[in-house]
Amino acid sequence: MSVENVSAADADAQPIPKEQLTNGESKLDEEKLKQFFIGSIDQGTTSTRFIIFNGTGEPVAQHQIEFKQIYAHSGWHEHDPLEIVDSVNRCIDQATLAFIDRGHKVDEIKAIGITNQRETTVVWDSNTGEPLYNAIAWPDTRTKGLVRELKEKEGADKLLNLCGLPLSTYPSSVKLVWLINHVAAVKKAYDEGRLSFGTIDSWLLFHLNGKMEKNVHVTDATNASRTMFMNLHTVQYSDELISFFGLDRNKIKLPKIVPSSCPNSFGSMSDGLLKGIKIAGCLGDQSAALVGQQGFTPGSAKNTYGTGCFLLYNVGDKPVISKHGLLATIAYDFGRSRKPVYALEGSIAVAGSGIKFLMNNLGFITHSHKISELASSVPDNGGCVFVTAFSGLFAPYWIDDAKGTIFGITQFTERGHLARATLEATCFQTKAILDAMEKDSGHKLTELAVDGGMSNSNLCMQTQANITGIxxxxxxxxxxxxxxxxxxxGFAVDIWKEFDELKEINQKDRMIFEPNISKEEGDKMFKKWSRAVEMCRGWLSADETKDEGTL
Structure with a gap:
């Protein structure tokens, strides 16, 4: 999504520059750091990109490719795992060629990091390295019936305290169980002990290291914490959790859990223009965004507006198990005898995908970045509230039996009202998550760092400030x-050595959106949203939440 040109209708939503830190001298040796480069593979839900940064955190070359989204049935969302690998390789080649065209040499790139869509699940044959089925993407809801059954199973009430995640269609565990139960090739591989499981990071690392040549099968702690197989307190796989899902650990190969920053665990590029360069970092996408926003101190938070929307709140070196519908997760683990850092997370299934829905399904706009222009064509939502429950509702509601619902439509309703209601839906859910985080942590957030495609919209960010009041x-x-x-x-290969250095990266020219409506007005808007959420609850009956679709 490109940067918005703010129209006159939302001219009052102009942000103000953030005051730059003036106390003390910079700890960054910028001239020196501009001579070091790090590559970053960003494998997302709808596209892949490869960006080469210099040591000050500035992008110097990049390439992005969108790939096919597969929707075989209602509620299903898949990717071709080989197409994902191909998109990564093509992005690396194109960005590296651009890097060389700018007068740089490949050996100036000191390391590569990977960030990835997290719960998306891949299974492959341990003997051949070939995928056994499409990757099941994180928003997929075909497991609703399975989740309902698991919630009734003995021991279900213990899972949250062990792994920090509630039972839902979201984590990798239920996707893996569905694959074993429904795909003959996966079941056969499982029975014969040749089933390899991983999230996208593990699948990419396996391929980038030459597949069977090195047979690298690892994951980092942030990705492992999204499977429901890892004990959040020990950062190791739990036999109790694995057994709960009816899985025999001897029949399935799970990736080894390693720190997110490590010079040796992730191997190196086996071929291509970057052959031989170390892969030294790996983080699930939302943890990576927290690190990229320098959220290194307890109490810091970020919200990423991508396909979905994800708010992470740093809680320090001990996990906080939520009592208000949030997830407990690993924020990052930088190794070297340091303790892992934990976070509370609120996950919203639909953010940018809501805009894509208006564009692709309803034809409201021709490009995603036009959403603000359309939403600004009206002064408010015209009484419309859009509960974008395309995959049910995630945190803090966890309503699996909801569907997307628009309330308040009249003959007065225009496309602009629905566009504004779509943007507001993400902002309302963010407010609900922040309220839950305040209850769990005992602290009210005073500022929210944002990123992701929808954050380019001044109107959306001003709405977010107004609704949250911060x-x-x-x-x-x-x-x-x-x-x-x-x-x-870069941290793993000593481009940076202290966290204090990292805190200065990407801090220039930040902008602040201050609330410009009263708290009472914001609360009134949120109250109407909350009423709409309750009204969409229970849309699907029990028999309709059984596993959807047939193979």
Whole structure:
């Protein structure tokens, strides 16, 4: 999504520059750091990109490719795992060629980091390295019936305290169980002990290291914490959790869990223009965004507006198990005898994908960046509230039996009202997550750092500030997810050595959106949203939430 030209209708939503730090001298040797480069693979839900950053965190070359989204049935969302690998390789080649064209040499790239869509699940044959089925993407809801059954199973009430995640269609565990139960090739591989499981990071690392040549099968702690197989407290796989899902650990190969920043665990590029360069960092995308936003101190938070929307709140070196519908997760683990850092997370299934829905399904706009222009064509939502429950509702509601619902439509309703209601839906859910985080942590957030495609919209960010009642802090360089992976890799190979150095990266030219409506007005808007959420609850009956579709 490109940067918006703000129209007259939302001219009052102009952000103000953030005051730059003036106390003390910079700890960055910028001239020296501009001679070092780190590559970053950012493998997202709808596209892949490769960005080469210098040591000050500035992008110097990049390439992006969108890939096919597969929707075989209602509620299903898949990717071709080989197409994902191909998109990564092509992005690396094109960005590296651009890097060389700018007068640089490949050996100036000191390391590569990876960040990835997290819960998306891949299974492959351990003997041949070939995928056994399409990757099941994280928003996929075909497992609704399975989740309902698992919630009734003995021991279900213990899972949250062990792994920090509630039972839902979201984590990798239920996707893996579905594959074993429904795909004959996967079941056969499982029975014969040749089933390899991983999230996208593991699948890419396996391929980038030459597949069977080195047979690298690892994952980092942030990605492992999204499977429901890892004990959040020990950062190791739990036999109790694996057994709960009816899986025999001897029949399945799980990736080894390693720190997010490590010079040796992730191997190196086996071929291509970057052959021999170390892969030294790996973070799930939302953890990478927190690192890219320098969220290194307890109490810092970021919100990423991508396909979905994800808010992470740093809680320090001990996990906080939520009592208010949030996820407990690993924020990052930089190794070297340091303790892992934990976060509370609120996950919203639909953010940018809501805009894509208006564009692709309803034809409201021709390009995603036009959403603000359309939404600004009206002064407000005209009484419309859009509960974008395309995949049910995630945190803090966890309503699996909801569907997308628009309330308040009249003959007065225009496309602009629905566009504005679509943007507001993400902002309302962010407010609900922030309220839950305040209850869990005992602290009210005073500022929200933002990034991702929708953050380019001044109207959306001003709406977010108004609804939450706190300032919204937007960086000038919004590729914070890719930057986080680059930071993890650069830290591993000593481009940076202290966290204090990292805190200065990407802090220039940030903009602040201050609330410009009263608290009472914001609360009134949120109350109407909350009423709409309750009204969409229970749209699907029990028999309709059984596993959807047939193979």
């Amino acid at each position: 300032p919204v802090d937007r960086p000038a360089m919004r590729e914070t997810t890719a930057l986080g992976a680059a930071i993890a890799a």
